Amino acid sequence: MxxxxxxxxxxxxxxxxxxxxxxxxxxxxxxxxxxxxxxxxxxxxxxxxxxxxxxxxxxxxxxxxxxxxxxxxxxxxxxxxxxxxxxxxxxxxxxxxxxxxxxxxxxxxxxxxxxxxxxxxxxxxxxxxxxxxxxxxxxxxxxxxxxxxxxxxxxxxxxxxxxxxxxxxxxxxxxxxxxxxxxxxxxxxxxxxxxxxxxxxxxxxxxxxxxxxxxxxxxxxxxxxxxxxxxxxxxxxxxxxxxxxxxxxxxxxxxxxxxxxxxxxxxxxxxxxxxxxxxxxxxxxxxxxxxxxxxxxxxxxxxxxxxxxxxxxxxxxxxxxxxxxxxxxxxxxxxxxxxxxxxxxxxxxxxxxxxxxxxxxxxxxxxxxxxxxxxxxxxxxxxxxxxxxxxxxxxQWIRQRSYLARYFERSSDPLAMLPDEVDQDYLRDQVVIIGHGEVGRRVMQTLMQKNIKVVVAEENREIVEELRDKGIAAVCGIATEPGVLIQAHIQHARLLVISPMDIIDIHRIVDISKQLNSRIQVLVCAENKEEAEAIRADHIGDVFYAKEQMAINMSQHILDQIDKAHHKTA
CATH class of the missing domain: 1.20.1530.20 (Na+/H+ antiporter like fold)
Structure with a gap:
């Protein structure tokens, strides 16, 4: 058929x-x-x-x-x-x-x-x-x-x-x-x-x-x-x-x-x-x-x-x-x-x-x-x-030609510099946070609730504008560029917090920061276990990643609950 x-x-x-x-x-x-x-x-x-x-x-x-x-x-x-x-x-x-x-x-x-x-x-x-x-x-x-x-x-x-x-x-x-x-x-x-x-x-x-x-x-x-x-x-x-x-x-x-x-x-x-x-x-x-x-x-x-x-x-x-x-x-x-x-x-x-x-x-x-x-x-x-x-x-070709670089890179960008109203006394012993994603935002909010001085370095112009509207010190730019870290006054900071990003960029930011401030402490948030271990092996600072911290927090919570139970039965 x-x-x-x-x-x-x-x-x-x-x-x-x-x-x-x-x-x-x-x-x-x-x-x-x-x-x-x-x-x-x-x-x-x-x-x-x-x-x-x-x-x-x-x-x-x-x-x-x-x-x-x-x-x-x-x-x-x-x-x-x-x-x-x-x-x-x-x-x-x-x-x-x-x-x-x-x-x-x-x-x-x-x-x-x-x-x-x-x-x-x-x-x-x-x-x-x-x-x-x-x-x-x-x-x-x-x-x-x-x-x-x-x-x-x-x-x-x-x-x-x-x-x-x-x-x-x-x-x-x-x-x-x-x-x-x-x-x-x-x-x-x-x-x-x-x-x-x-x-x-x-x-x-x-x-x-x-x-x-x-x-x-x-x-x-x-x-x-x-x-x-x-x-x-x-x-x-x-x-x-x-x-x-x-x-x-x-x-x-x-x-x-x-x-x-x-x-x-x-x-x-x-x-x-x-x-x-x-x-x-x-x-x-x-x-x-x-x-x-x-x-x-x-x-x-x-x-x-x-x-x-x-x-x-x-x-x-x-x-x-x-x-x-x-x-x-x-x-x-x-x-x-x-x-x-x-x-x-x-x-x-x-x-x-x-x-x-x-x-x-x-x-x-x-x-x-x-x-x-x-x-x-x-x-x-x-x-x-x-x-x-x-x-x-x-x-690279454009940056090798200074007249083109000056035209394209817009060095006069007002967001690339901290506003004049930021007090110079504020820019000492501050915490510099690289990136305002989920991690950077939570860290910033916690520190500001404790009245700890914070400067945020972020690539996204809209985020920087929103932060400045709220009166938060923020600078726009890629943190692997020394000028961005200098604008954040990394040379006077006591702590550097780096949100999750490419491991090569993390190393470059840390290298520039330590050249400008050899005493600065570094905290790095890694994407995964392998990245965390690689950063720790280089001894560039304290490293955290989400699953590890979640396991630590859960374990501590369990121990606290067990301790409470023991106190009740004692």
């Missing part, structure tokens, strides 16, 4: 080729995402050999988009965004505007209509969250100030793209595209936009008022049953059901529904478990998404439009990088931060593909435009790892 096996063929061949090309990409130190896109190109109808069923691929891509957006929602952290809001929010919006205008400029020169040029430009403006998180994670930068700024910047970009995806169908006719289904061509555009915004607002209100309470309760109830598969099924059902419900009931995109489903699941007490349990499934569907995107790509574009592709790559890799760097430097952040953010944004990814597909469906983009976006993404993602490798050499 004959039966249809197109789906099985697509999955078998797609996963097999994705594994092969993903492995090759990883061996070449490229993001595996490049390999997945190439796998899709190999089984594309546009290339000879095995051909995957494009209709099935598109449906699997829809699922991939939903799980990608669900993952973005689960990674969205309002707390992290608020920490860098003063640079991430205006910076991302301005950078999107600049990149979009660059895209509009080159496409208008090609003779495109303004509507097509605008959608194309927006596609080039948004970087890939997947590529960024991988690049920062591989380099240990995710928890650094530079990493948090880059991630916060991208979170704002993601939110803007979600808004664009919601509004684009409503304004498609105004931009020269097709009317959305159920929309009368002669109906006022403003009415369509208002109705769309009302539907979106209704969905968001529903999720924040009802979904935020109901879904975490359901997850908590199922978690108590102790069934791992039921827990995973609950989270997956929440993602898919909310996504489809958003589309069926409120008429908004399934991508937006999945994004809010992820945000709501994150509110649950079991969010970490939910993320771990669904990660394999989310990654599988993400791979299918990138394979299906590759299937849409026609390699002939490389031969027919080479100049246009070079211009697209220039906008993504050069235009976006320069724009981001200039914005970061204008906010008076150091050169290293500007270079890191610039490299982070010099690529495009999943949102570009999603937006391009929507643009094609609305008649705002042609298949050729979609191919140009895919080609630009492939080359930009491939070049991105080299952009990160270039950060240190470029920084």
């Amino acid at each position: 004959p039966h249809n096996v197109d789906l099985i063929v697509l999955l078998a061949v797609g996963f097999g080729l994705a594994l092969f090309f993903g492995y090759l990409a990883a061996r070449l130190r490229l993001p595996p995402l490049v390999g997945y896109l190439i796998a899709g190109i190999v089984i594309s109808p546009n290339t000879p050999g095995i051909v995957g069923e494009i209709t099935l691929a598109n449906q699997l891509a829809e699922l991939g988009v939903m799980f990608l957006m669900f993952g973005v929602g689960m990674h969205f952290s309002l707390k992290d965004l608020l920490e860098v809001k003063r640079i991430a929010v205006p910076g991302a919006i301005l950078q999107i505007s600049v990149a979009s205008m660059l895209g509009v400029a080159i496409t208008m020169l090609w003779g495109w209509s303004f509507g097509s040029a605008l959608v194309f430009g927006i596609c080039l403006s948004c970087a890939s969250t997947v590529v960024l998180l991988k690049a920062l994670g591989d380099r240990g930068l995710l928890t650094s100030v530079n990493g948090k700024i880059a991630v916060g910047w991208l979170l704002v970009e993601d939110l803007v793209m979600v808004l664009v995806l919601v509004l684009l169908p409503a304004v498609a006719v105004l931009l020269g595209g097709k009317p959305i289904v159920g929309h009368e061509p002669n109906q006022a555009i403003w009415l369509t936009i208002v109705m769309t915004l009302l539907k979106v607002s209704g969905f968001i209100a529903f999720m924040l008022i009802i979904g935020k309470r109901v879904i975490p309760l359901i997850i908590q109830f199922v978690a108590r049953l102790g069934s791992r598969e039921l827990f995973t099924l609950t989270v997956v059902a929440a993602a898919v059901s909310v996504a489809y419900g958003a589309y069926a009931v409120f008429g908004v995109s399934m991508a937006l529904g999945a994004f809010f489903a992820g945000m709501v699941v994150k509110e649950s007490d079991f969010s970490h478990r939910a993320e771990e349990e669904t990660l394999p499934l989310r990654e599988i569907f993400s791979i299918l998404f990138f394979v299906s995107v590759g299937m849409l790509f026609d390699p002939q574009i490389l031969l027919s439009k080479p100049i246009e592709i070079i211009e697209v790559i220039a906008v993504i890799v050069i235009g976006k990088t320069i724009a981001a760097m200039a914005l970061v430097l204008c906010f008076r952040y150091p050169l290293n931060t500007a270079l890191t953010v610039g490299a982070s944004l010099a690529q495009i990814g999943e949102f570009s593909f999603i937006l391009a597909a929507v643009g094609v469906s609305l008649g705002l983009l042609t298949i050729e435009a979609q191919n140009l976006i895919l080609a630009g993404a492939l080359f930009a993602i491939t070049l991105n790892s080299f952009m990160f490798k270039a950060i240190e050499p470029v920084q």
Whole structure:
């Protein structure tokens, strides 16, 4: 009895080729995402050999988009965004505007209509969250100030793209595209936009008022049953059901529904478990998404439009990088931060593909435009790892040229110096705290409650500004630079407290501090046992790490309880 096996063929061949090309990409130190896109190109109808069923691929891509957006929602952290809001929010919006205008400029020169040029430009403006998180994670930068700024910047970009995806169908006719289904061509555009915004607002209100309470309760109830598969099924059902419900009931995109489903699941007490349990499934569907995107790509574009592709790559890799760097430097952040953010944004990814597909469906983009976006993404993602490798050499090259260093490093930054109102008597026998994270903040609060003088050295400008607003002595800068420690008056301090950071940076800070103040005591908070033992072996100061201190505190508590019990029975 004959039966249809197109789906099985697509999955078998797609996963097999994705594994092969993903492995090759990883061996070449490229993001595996490049390999997945190439796998899709190999089984594309546009290339000879095995051909995957494009209709099935598109449906699997829809699922991939939903799980990608669900993952973005689960990674969205309002707390992290608020920490860098003063640079991430205006910076991302301005950078999107600049990149979009660059895209509009080159496409208008090609003779495109303004509507097509605008959608194309927006596609080039948004970087890939997947590529960024991988690049920062591989380099240990995710928890650094530079990493948090880059991630916060991208979170704002993601939110803007979600808004664009919601509004684009409503304004498609105004931009020269097709009317959305159920929309009368002669109906006022403003009415369509208002109705769309009302539907979106209704969905968001529903999720924040009802979904935020109901879904975490359901997850908590199922978690108590102790069934791992039921827990995973609950989270997956929440993602898919909310996504489809958003589309069926409120008429908004399934991508937006999945994004809010992820945000709501994150509110649950079991969010970490939910993320771990669904990660394999989310990654599988993400791979299918990138394979299906590759299937849409026609390699002939490389031969027919080479100049246009070079211009697209220039906008993504050069235009976006320069724009981001200039914005970061204008906010008076150091050169290293500007270079890191610039490299982070010099690529495009999943949102570009999603937006391009929507643009094609609305008649705002042609298949050729979609191919140009895919080609630009492939080359930009491939070049991105080299952009990160270039950060240190470029920084050294600039610093070797004093006139450039003076211009880029902003030595006149008022936050790099303690304010005049800090009394000189205060800057003797003080405690200098490096970093104002969880550890540094708690130490500072405890010391200040005991009226012990404190000076904080912190990289994040926003934190320094908040501390100064509270009347706390704080200086902005990277503590491995002698000038920052000198501004903190390390030469007169009695104690140096170093929050968790890279072990090489810890050694450099301690070396500089002891050169300036040979009598200073040093306390170091290590990330883990291995790091603690390595620092102790170098005898640079007293070392603490979380699990060890927790065991000591628990042991002491147990002994105290036993002593109390003995006294009662005595």
